[in-house]
Structures are given as C-alpha cells and as structure tokens.
Amino acid sequence: MTAKPAGNTPASSRFYALASRVEAATTAAELGFTACNDTRLLVDYRQAALVALPAARPPRLVAHSGLADVDPNTPYALWLSGVTKAILARCAELPAGARVLPLSPEMLDADLAAGWSEWFPAHVWVLPLSGPGQSIGALLFLGRDEPWPNQLTSDGEEFALLQMAGLYGYAWWSLVARPTRVQRWWRAATSGRRLRYILAGVLVVLLLPVREYTLVPAEIISLHSQVIASPREGVIRRMVVLPNAPVKAGQVLAEMDDTTLRNKLAVAQAELATASVEMHQAAQQAIESQNAKADLGMAEGKLHEREVDVASLTREVAKLEVRAPADGVFVYSDPDDWAGRPVQTGERIGLLADPHTLGVRAWAPVGEPTNLEGGAPMTVFLKTAPLSPVDARLEYAGYAPVEAPNGVASYVLRGTVDGSHEAARIGLQGTARVSGHWSVLGYLLLRRPLATVRAWAGV
Numbered sequence: 001m002t003a004k005p006a007g008n009t010p011a012s013s014r015f016y017a018l019a020s021r022v023e024a025a026t027t028a029a030e031l032g033f034t035a036c037n038d039t040r041l042l043v044d045y046r047q048a049a050l051v052a053l054p055a056a057r058p059p060r061l062v063a064h065s066g067l068a069d070v071d072p073n074t075p076y077a078l079w080l081s082g083v084t085k086a087i088l089a090r091c092a093e094l095p096a097g098a099r100v101l102p103l104s105p106e107m108l109d110a111d112l113a114a115g116w117s118e119w120f121p122a123h124v125w126v127l128p129l130s131g132p133g134q135s136i137g138a139l140l141f142l143g144r145d146e147p148w149p150n151q152l153t154s155d156g157e158e159f160a161l162l163q164m165a166g167l168y169g170y171a172w173w174s175l176v177a178r179p180t181r182v183q184r185w186w187r188a189a190t191s192g193r194r195l196r197y198i199l200a201g202v203l204v205v206l207l208l209p210v211r212e213y214t215l216v217p218a219e220i221i222s223l224h225s226q227v228i229a230s231p232r233e234g235v236i237r238r239m240v241v242l243p244n245a246p247v248k249a250g251q252v253l254a255e256m257d258d259t260t261l262r263n264k265l266a267v268a269q270a271e272l273a274t275a276s277v278e279m280h281q282a283a284q285q286a287i288e289s290q291n292a293k294a295d296l297g298m299a300e301g302k303l304h305e306r307e308v309d310v311a312s313l314t315r316e317v318a319k320l321e322v323r324a325p326a327d328g329v330f331v332y333s334d335p336d337d338w339a340g341r342p343v344q345t346g347e348r349i350g351l352l353a354d355p356h357t358l359g360v361r362a363w364a365p366v367g368e369p370t371n372l373e374g375g376a377p378m379t380v381f382l383k384t385a386p387l388s389p390v391d392a393r394l395e396y397a398g399y400a401p402v403e404a405p406n407g408v409a410s411y412v413l414r415g416t417v418d419g420s421h422e423a424a425r426i427g428l429q430g431t432a433r434v435s436g437h438w439s440v441l442g443y444l445l446l447r448r449p450l451a452t453v454r455a456w457a458g459v
Helices: 011-024 028-041 075-092 110-114 157-177 181-189 193-206 259-288 293-318 441-457
Strands: 047-052 060-064 101-103 123-130 136-144 209-222 225-229 234-239 245-247 252-256 321-323 328-331 348-353 358-365 377-382 390-397 409-417 429-440
Touching: 011 028, 011 157, 028 047, 028 060, 028 136, 028 157, 047 075, 060 075, 075 101, 075 110, 075 123, 075 136, 123 157, 136 157, 193 441, 209 328, 209 348, 209 377, 209 409, 209 441, 225 328, 252 348, 259 293, 358 377, 358 390, 358 429, 377 409, 409 429, 429 441
Parallel strands: none
Antiparallel strands: 047 060, 047 136, 101 123, 123 136, 209 358, 209 429, 225 348, 234 252, 245 328, 252 321, 328 348, 358 409, 377 390, 377 429, 390 409
C-alpha cells in the first residue's frame, strides 16, 4: 500500500518520517520500493520508476510504483532503459545544488519520443541519485498529470523532494556501490607511489632464486630382494610367516597342500616294500634253481624302479614347504588372500627383502617437469612420519612409461636412501620431492601456464 501526503502535516515532519524508512532499508530492493512508493509522503505523483546504472552494463529497471517486483525485459522497461541512456549526459551536467531534470519528449529521439504517450504522463521529473563522489548510481523518474513548479522555495514540498533525492543517492551508494574494506585498501595501496612499490616488491619476489622440484608418490623398498616363487603346481594351505616379518635362512614361509602327494608316497612305499619281498624270494629261488636266475634280474629292476619313485615323491613332498633362502623380511599381501589359493610353478608368492639396504621407488607422471638425471636429490615425506623426511638420491629413471598405482602414465624412479632412518621401513608410502636445477620463483609459478600456452600456440 502506497503512502499519501498529509496536507496538514508539515513537510519537515513528512521528510523525517520518510528518512526513517530509508534508514531502515537493508537491501537495494527495499530502498527501491520506498523510493517509488513512499515518496508520496512529500509530493503527489501518478507514476514512479527507479532505473539503476550498473557499471559496464546497460541501465536496468529495478523498482516501480505499485509493483512489488519488476521484469527488466518488458517493452516498457527496455524503453525506459533507452530513455535513461539518452538523458544520462544531461543529468551529469546538472548543478549539485538542484539536481533535477524536467524531462520532455523533445529531449529524446523520434523512436523514444513516439512511445512517450504510451508509457509516461505529461510531466516528468528525473532525479539523479548520486553518492559521495557525485557519481550517479540510479535515476528516479516521477511523472504526474499536473505541471511541476518552475521555481522551488526552501519551505516547499518539491524542495524537500530534492533533499530526499540526495538521501536516496547516499543510501543507494551504501547498499549497492559502496566499496568493501578490501576494495578500499586496494585503491589506497595502488594509488600514487604505492603501486610502484608493490610492483617492485612483486618483481623482487618473482626473481628470488629457488630450486625446481616435483612432488611424486613414492614408497620405501629394499634394493636387494629375492622373489619367493611356488616350487610346483598346487594349492597354498597356509602362510606360516606374517607379512613384513623378519625370517632366518631355512625358515618355513608357506605350506602347500600335501594330501595328494602323501597318498602317492604311501602307495609308492607300499609298492617298494612288496618289490623288496619279491626280490628276496627271487634271490632264494635263484640259489636252488638255475631257471629262477632270470626272474631275479626282473625283481631287481622292479625294486630299483620303486626306489626311484619313492625318492622322487619324497623330494616333491619336501618342496611343499616353501623356505627362506637367506635372512631378510618376507614381504607379501594378506595371509587370508593366499589360503586355499591355487598356484602354478614359478608363480610369485612374495619377496624376501634385505631390510638393511633401503631404497625409494617413485612414479613421476609423464606430464610433470621432473628432473630424471641420475644423482638428483630426493626427499621422501612418509605418511606415518611427515616431520621426519628421508633423504635419498635418484639412481635411475625408467625409459618407457608404465601405469602407476594411481592409474597415471608415469616413469618409474628408483633411488637409494642416504644413511639410516628409524622412520623408514619397507612398504611405507608417502610423497617424494625430486629436486632439479636452480631457477627463479616466477618461472616455478608460471611453468605450467607457460607449458599450456606453448602447447596451445605450437611455438
């Protein structure tokens, strides 16, 4: 509901009542509604419109009398935007004491003037709403059928309207165009000599000498390790040693299922015993009968065959226990993953690693500018001990890229750990920093954008 001026109330009282409403506005929409509807406390009019002047964008209708919301894309709003463009220069030339522009169709071009009778009443005032810097942030259009006065008196309602326009302008600047603290600091910092000092400081920082580096995923490995493979085809019954456990030479690491082989060995041993008895009988018969000497040779051959079978199966049964060939640490996955798992001859079960010769294995993505030269310094930050970095030295880098554990095409890097580190243990993972040549900080920060621009431009 719009306010109406009270004829018996002094203009000053109405001015302060309207000023209190302006002060209570917390958003630009509330201020626009007050300017278009509650200005009737001061003067009477038929139509009011508020057009904002955003920076680098065309004028935009933001409020209108009698409407809670406006559409800036209607024909009326677009026509009003064109009128604002046409008179904006004249509004900027108005004196600061009485910033009001009596608008008439003669001030517009033929196309805009043709729509006057459709969109505007006969008499229209345009009030520029400016902030502290006298920059115009919006235009308030007030139209009515009665003429506006040609001269203003200090006690008249129209003079109070001009004062209220100044209050509207400051409130609009405070809600819409007032710079934030960061913006004010930036303007102060970039004014005068300060800008030169800032640019000089930035240039000095960009020219600071730094060493190039690349961060790549890495893990601790042993430089001397042996592959523990399955000695024969079969099924893993159980893993005797836990993962990453120290073992001695000859210690049993894993046991394979022996049911079939032991049954075959038992049968072979029974056949060996039978062949031994037959051999003994044939020897006795050969003493008594000359014809039985031929059967003695066959019995000896059969006994020898059974002895070979038993010896062969005995060796196969011995292979069912996978033993450590030397001292070290047995590295493999979860024991539950191997129990009952069928394996082929030579299939890898785990690694027997030497814990005293530690190294680093890393994966450098193909797109990373990594120093792949031998002897490059490496620093490994383990996930379990990020505050205790491990120093290492790059030994070599793979020639052909492979798929890293994270699925990225990478070069395999191998390095040697310098000295002894209590935090380092085989299997620990982390991030390795591979250091390169000395350069400036600006190049280090801009090398990726430069590489992208160069690949895009083809230079």
